[in-house]
Amino acid sequence: MQQLPQSPSVAVCLVRCGLLATAIFAGTLIGCSNSVSSGGTGGGGTPSVQVAVTGSSAVRVGSTAQYAAAVTGTANTSVTWEINGLVGGSAATGTISNSGLYSAPATLPANATLTVTAVSQVSASASGTESVALQNPVPILTSATALQVGSSLSYAVDVIGTSFVQGATINYGSTAQSTTFVSSTELQATITVPSGTTSIGLSVTNPNPGSSSSSTATVSITFFTTTATTAARLLDQATFGPTTAAITQVQQMGVSAWIQNQFSQPTTTLAAIPTNPLPTLCFSSNTAYSCAESEWWQAVITGPDQLRQRVAFALSEMFVISTQTVPGQTIPAYHNMLANDAFTNFATIMHDVSVSPGMGDYLNMLNSAKPATGQIANENYARENMQLFTIGLDLLNQDGSLQLDGSGNPIPAYTQAQVQAFARAYTGWTYGNAAGTTLTKFPNSTADWVDPMQPVDSAHDTTSKTLLNSTVLPAGQTTTQDLAGALGNLFNHPNAGPFVCKQLIQHLVTSTPSPAYVSRVAAVFANNGSGVRGDMQAVITAILTDQEARAGDTNASFDGGHFREPILFITAMMRAFNFSNTSTTGSWVSLSTYSNNLNERPYRANSVFNFFPPDYVIPATTINAPEFGIENTATATLQESLADSIVNNKISAFTVDLSNTSSWGVLAANPTNLVTALNTLLMHSQMPSAMQTAIVNTITPLTSNAQRVRIAIFLIVTSPQYKIIH
Structure with missing residues (x-):
C-alpha cells in the first residue's frame, strides 16, 4: 500500500474532518476540503457552514409555531431539529417536525424556557438556536x-x-x-x-x-328571596326533616348563612352507657345497644345541630360498625366522635375512626399484634379501610369515573401485597384507658369502649412497608408513626376526593350525581381555596350549594334526589308534626322497632357494607339508587302500616296532636290551604298539581277537620312522590 503524503495540508484535513481512516483508490488519497468544517476556517478565515434559526420567542401551550433554519456555506441546507438537545423533542417539552413545526405541550413543564436547535446535517458542530418561553394558553x-x-x-x-x-x-x-x-x-x-x-x-x-x-x-341576574321551597328542600337534604320553624329560619337567614350557623352549633352528644348496671331505660340487661339507640333517636330528632347530626349519620353509613358484632357500649363514643369530627378535616375523621375501640373491635385492628415470622397480620381493617372508607377498589378520575387501561378494563387501586403492608402498619393497638396513661402490656385485658385505643410499640411490626404510589414507611418507626404514615398515604391518594365526596353527595342530595357535580366537590376536597385538603366545612358547603343541589329550588320538574331511607322517613314525621315522647322511662328506643321492620336500625347494619351499598343498581335498570337496596314489597307494605300508625297517633311511647283544635285541624277548615301547607312542609312544593287536586277532592267531603288532616298526611307520605327526596 502506498504511504500517505506527510504534508501539513493533509494533516489539517484529517483533523478537521475527524477522519480515523482513509480510503485509497487507484493510489490516490481521497480526503476532504477544509471548507466543509464549520469549526475551522478556509483561506479567508470565515466559517465554512453556518446555521441561523428564526421563529417566535414565545409560544403558548397547546399551540404550534413554525421555525426556519438558514444554512450557509454548503449546498446541503438540510438540518435536524432538536428541543433541549433531544432530536424531535418530547411530550413534556413539545415536539418538532422535520420541517421545523413546533407543537407545544398541553401543559407547562417545570421549566417553561426551552431551546429550539437546528443542526446542520453536513456537520454536527454547525447549529443555530432560538430561546423560547412557553406561556399559558388564552382562556376561552x-x-x-x-x-x-x-x-x-x-x-x-x-x-x-x-x-x-x-x-x-x-x-x-x-x-x-x-x-x-x-x-x-x-x-x-x-x-x-x-x-x-x-x-x-x-x-x-x-x-x-x-x-x-x-x-x-x-x-x-334575577334577585329573589329564599323561598319556603328552597328552605324546605335544603332542610330535607341537610337535616332529619323540615319543620315549620326551621323553614322560617332558613328563609330569614338565607342558605349560606344557615349553613354557617349550623357549623357553629355545639354537638348534641349521646350519654355514655355504664357497663353495669345498665340504666332502666335500656329495658333489658343484655341489650345495651337499645340504650344507645334511644340516645341516638332523641339527639337526631331534637338536637339543634341538625346538619352536624345528619353528616354524622352519613359518615356512620360510610365508616360502618354494627351492634350485631360490637357491644352497645361502643356506640355513644363512636357517634359522638363522628359528630364532633363532622366539620373538621377528613384526615381527622380517618384517624379518629381508626383508633376508636368500636372500629378496632369490629374490623379486628384492636389487639392485632405483629405477626410471627412467615405469617401475616390481620388484614380486615387494612382492606376495608381502602375498599369502603377511603379510595375504593379501582383508580378514579376526579369526576368519579373509572380510569381504564389500554384494554378498557378498570385499574385496581391496590394489590394484595399492599393490603398486607397496611395490615402490618396497623399493628400494636389495644384498649385505652380514661387516664390516658402509657400502656406497656399487650393486649390490655380491660375493655374500654369510650376512650381511643392506645399504641404498644412492643407489639408493633417495625419492618419497612411499601404502600401506595411507591410510598415506603421506613423500618424502625413507632406504632403511632406508622399509623400516621399509612393514613396519610390514603388521605393524599387522588381517589380519596372523588370516592368520599360522591358518597357524601349520595347520602345528602342525590343518588346519581353528574360527573361534573362530583368533580366540582372533589376539587374543593383537594383544595378549599386556601390550600387545605379535606376541609369538611368546605366540602359540605360545596355539596349543599352546588348548582345541581339547588336546581330543584326553582325547577319543579327537576329529576334528581334519592330514596327516603326508613330512618329518615321516621325522623321526618317526628319532626314535621312535633311528636312528643310520653314514655315514663324517657326512652326513644321504641322507634327502632318500626325502623327495624323496614330493614334499618341505627348502628345495626348486617355487614360493613352498610344497610345498602353505594353502588346498588335497581334490578333491570341502570339506575344507581343505593337506598332501594332495602326496599321490597314487604317493607313497602309495612311502611304504609307505619304511616297509618303515625296519623292515627298509635306510635308507641309518642303522641301527636292532629285534632280539630290543633293548628293543623284549624287549617283543615279549608282543604286547599291544608294541602298547600303540607305540600310545602313535606314535599317542598313539588307535589304534582294532579296529586294536589286528588287529595283536596278526597278530603273535602269529610266533616271532621282532624280526619281531613290524617287522611291528607297519609296520602302524601305513602305516595311514590314523597318516597323520593327530590
Whole structure:
C-alpha cells in the first residue's frame, strides 16, 4: 500500500474532518476540503457552514409555531431539529417536525424556557438556536351561570370553557374573584352583586407566564328571596326533616348563612352507657345497644345541630360498625366522635375512626399484634379501610369515573401485597384507658369502649412497608408513626376526593350525581381555596350549594334526589308534626322497632357494607339508587302500616296532636290551604298539581277537620312522590 503524503495540508484535513481512516483508490488519497468544517476556517478565515434559526420567542401551550433554519456555506441546507438537545423533542417539552413545526405541550413543564436547535446535517458542530418561553394558553369562556346563595346579593358563579389553568381567576367586571379551579373546563366563584343589578360581565384570566384574558360573557341576574321551597328542600337534604320553624329560619337567614350557623352549633352528644348496671331505660340487661339507640333517636330528632347530626349519620353509613358484632357500649363514643369530627378535616375523621375501640373491635385492628415470622397480620381493617372508607377498589378520575387501561378494563387501586403492608402498619393497638396513661402490656385485658385505643410499640411490626404510589414507611418507626404514615398515604391518594365526596353527595342530595357535580366537590376536597385538603366545612358547603343541589329550588320538574331511607322517613314525621315522647322511662328506643321492620336500625347494619351499598343498581335498570337496596314489597307494605300508625297517633311511647283544635285541624277548615301547607312542609312544593287536586277532592267531603288532616298526611307520605327526596 502506498504511504500517505506527510504534508501539513493533509494533516489539517484529517483533523478537521475527524477522519480515523482513509480510503485509497487507484493510489490516490481521497480526503476532504477544509471548507466543509464549520469549526475551522478556509483561506479567508470565515466559517465554512453556518446555521441561523428564526421563529417566535414565545409560544403558548397547546399551540404550534413554525421555525426556519438558514444554512450557509454548503449546498446541503438540510438540518435536524432538536428541543433541549433531544432530536424531535418530547411530550413534556413539545415536539418538532422535520420541517421545523413546533407543537407545544398541553401543559407547562417545570421549566417553561426551552431551546429550539437546528443542526446542520453536513456537520454536527454547525447549529443555530432560538430561546423560547412557553406561556399559558388564552382562556376561552363559552358559558356562565349565576345561582343565588345565602343573601339576596350573593351568587355562586360557574364558568364553562376551555384552556383554564391552575391559578386562573373569574373576573367580575375588572375585579378578580377568589376562584376555585374545578378543571381545565370549569371554574367557580362566589360574588356579591349590588342590589338592582340585572346582568353582570364575567371573564377569565389565566396567570403568568403569558397572562391573558378571555372575552367577556354577560350573565343575567334575577334577585329573589329564599323561598319556603328552597328552605324546605335544603332542610330535607341537610337535616332529619323540615319543620315549620326551621323553614322560617332558613328563609330569614338565607342558605349560606344557615349553613354557617349550623357549623357553629355545639354537638348534641349521646350519654355514655355504664357497663353495669345498665340504666332502666335500656329495658333489658343484655341489650345495651337499645340504650344507645334511644340516645341516638332523641339527639337526631331534637338536637339543634341538625346538619352536624345528619353528616354524622352519613359518615356512620360510610365508616360502618354494627351492634350485631360490637357491644352497645361502643356506640355513644363512636357517634359522638363522628359528630364532633363532622366539620373538621377528613384526615381527622380517618384517624379518629381508626383508633376508636368500636372500629378496632369490629374490623379486628384492636389487639392485632405483629405477626410471627412467615405469617401475616390481620388484614380486615387494612382492606376495608381502602375498599369502603377511603379510595375504593379501582383508580378514579376526579369526576368519579373509572380510569381504564389500554384494554378498557378498570385499574385496581391496590394489590394484595399492599393490603398486607397496611395490615402490618396497623399493628400494636389495644384498649385505652380514661387516664390516658402509657400502656406497656399487650393486649390490655380491660375493655374500654369510650376512650381511643392506645399504641404498644412492643407489639408493633417495625419492618419497612411499601404502600401506595411507591410510598415506603421506613423500618424502625413507632406504632403511632406508622399509623400516621399509612393514613396519610390514603388521605393524599387522588381517589380519596372523588370516592368520599360522591358518597357524601349520595347520602345528602342525590343518588346519581353528574360527573361534573362530583368533580366540582372533589376539587374543593383537594383544595378549599386556601390550600387545605379535606376541609369538611368546605366540602359540605360545596355539596349543599352546588348548582345541581339547588336546581330543584326553582325547577319543579327537576329529576334528581334519592330514596327516603326508613330512618329518615321516621325522623321526618317526628319532626314535621312535633311528636312528643310520653314514655315514663324517657326512652326513644321504641322507634327502632318500626325502623327495624323496614330493614334499618341505627348502628345495626348486617355487614360493613352498610344497610345498602353505594353502588346498588335497581334490578333491570341502570339506575344507581343505593337506598332501594332495602326496599321490597314487604317493607313497602309495612311502611304504609307505619304511616297509618303515625296519623292515627298509635306510635308507641309518642303522641301527636292532629285534632280539630290543633293548628293543623284549624287549617283543615279549608282543604286547599291544608294541602298547600303540607305540600310545602313535606314535599317542598313539588307535589304534582294532579296529586294536589286528588287529595283536596278526597278530603273535602269529610266533616271532621282532624280526619281531613290524617287522611291528607297519609296520602302524601305513602305516595311514590314523597318516597323520593327530590
